[in-house]
Amino acid sequence: MNQPLASVPWGPWIGAYIVLTGLVSGLTLVTRFLRPDDERAATRFEWISSWTALATLAGCTIILISDLGRPARFFLMVTQFTNAGSVMSWGAKIIALKIGLLAVYLLLLHRRRQALAAGDAMLTGRATRALYTAVPGALALVSFALAVYPPFLLSWTWSSPASHNAGSALVYLSSSALLGAAAASLIATFVPDVSDLAMTARVRVTLMRFLGAHIVALGFVMLSLRANETRVVFDELWHGASAGACRILVAGTGLAVLFTAPMFAGRRRTALAITALVSAAASRYVIFAAR
Amino acid sequence: MRLGMLVDLRTCIGCHACSVACKSEFDVPLGVFRDTVKYVEEGKYPHATRHFLPVLCNHCEDAPCLSACPTGAIFKPEGQAVVINKSVCNANKVCMTACPYGAIYIDPFEGVAQKCTFCEHRTAQGLMPACVDACPTRCRIFGDLDDPKSEIAQKAASNTTTVWKPDARTKPRVLYIDPKGALGLIKDVGIQSSTDDPAQGRVEKS
Secondary structure (H helix, E strand, O other), X not given: OOOOOOOOOOOHHHHHHHHHHHHHHHHHHXXXXXXXXXXXXXXXXXXXXXXXXXXXXXXXXXXXXXXXXXXXXXHHHHHOOOOOOOHHHHHHHHHHHHHHHHHHHHHHHHHHHHHHHOOOOOOOOHHXXXXXXXXXXXXXXXXHHHHHHHXXXXXXXXXXXXXXXXXXXXXXXXXXXXXXXXXXXXXHHHOOOOOOHHHHHHHHHHHHHHHHHHHXXXXXXXXXXXXXXXXXXXXXXXXXXXXXXXXXXXXXXXXXXXXXXXXXXXXXXXXXXXXXXXXXXXXXXXXXXXX | OOEEEEEEOOOOOOOOHHHHHHHHHHOOOOOOOOEXXXXXXXXXXXXXXXXXXXXXXXXXXXXXXXXXXXXXXXXXXXXXXXXXXXXXXXXXXXHHHHOOOOOOEEOOOOOOXXXXXXXXXXXXXXXXXXXXXXXXXXXXXXXXXXXXOOHHHHHXXXXXXXXXXXXHOOOOOEEEEOOOOOHHHOOOOOOOOOOOOOOOOOXXXX
């Protein structure tokens, strides 16, 4: 028979897709709650964050199309409604919906930036205000759906047994929030005029809280695995089908820390954000790949 | 009507005539199978035993591949085989990850998912599936499980039958007569290269 573990259908690229969906959903959600108080800075922050999310989603789409072989196959998954019970079908539609909503929101932000540049700080008209509330609201809903989508999808499969418990679902949610907070922190640090003092403090506190929540969630996963399962999972990671990717990940992280640590001397916020990004991405990948 | 297959493990001799007939019928590429025979060894010399286990798509009543398919390419006409519509398959492989039996593969030439169809092109003409026709010991019986007069229903009624991986709760329509409990010896972790499994003294090959 086609041996399940001799040829695992989904490889490292789908693992990367699972990581990126966490980043893109977390970034949109966190952006909504970390807006600076200043309207100009807030609009610029959302503008940069939305473009980052759109670029990341484009990356997700390219990964999926590469895996499927040609664009028409991804389009088929988006346009077919014959099997409403398929989690993957919902995932493709959520991604397409989010791309559409982000495009609309970027258009709205563009108009808002033009209005602010012209000195018009107020949103006038009920319909306009409703639009500027409804679109980011819908984006938040869709982003939450995308954040919780991977554990639903992977719970169907035999290829990600570590995803078959409530703890891992929690990790997917916490890592998504952490990835978003880390990306928002990096945007606030490196992009000029998007952050004020209050927002800087808010980002730091949020990042620390999400990191704490993520560590607790990881603890739940470890508790939910029996002792022998934990050994099997880590043995397989290091020696099994995904050993190459895992070793590169570990070695790459180590080298990255070694060579970039001096650059972050005195930049604790950046170091914390990168640590959060790497640890959240690694935990998502490990739960996907462990078998 | 509920088409199914009954495999009598007491009479399987592991000759692979079924695998070869299936390969020939569908021109199945090298390295993948719609139907094959697993070998499971049990015990140690001088009490070692080898079991032969023909395995194929179980055409489950609650087929996880069908539920998982995002394009609706997998479907099951009432009571008949679970089949794949190649024109709608986009090779996302979710069916492969959902199937607990490893019964689906991606055809490397066509780039779409493929699996056993119970030879629907043959059964539609009143013929038996190729594997059933090829079996020299008649260990495979194909027919309507709901028809009390059919050979498969009568043999199933007069013997204790089991299914592969009952824990998966997929309600397979491939039944086995397995008095030695050999099906439970198939490991989930793929082919073992060693001839000695210190944990159980069991080895699986295919």
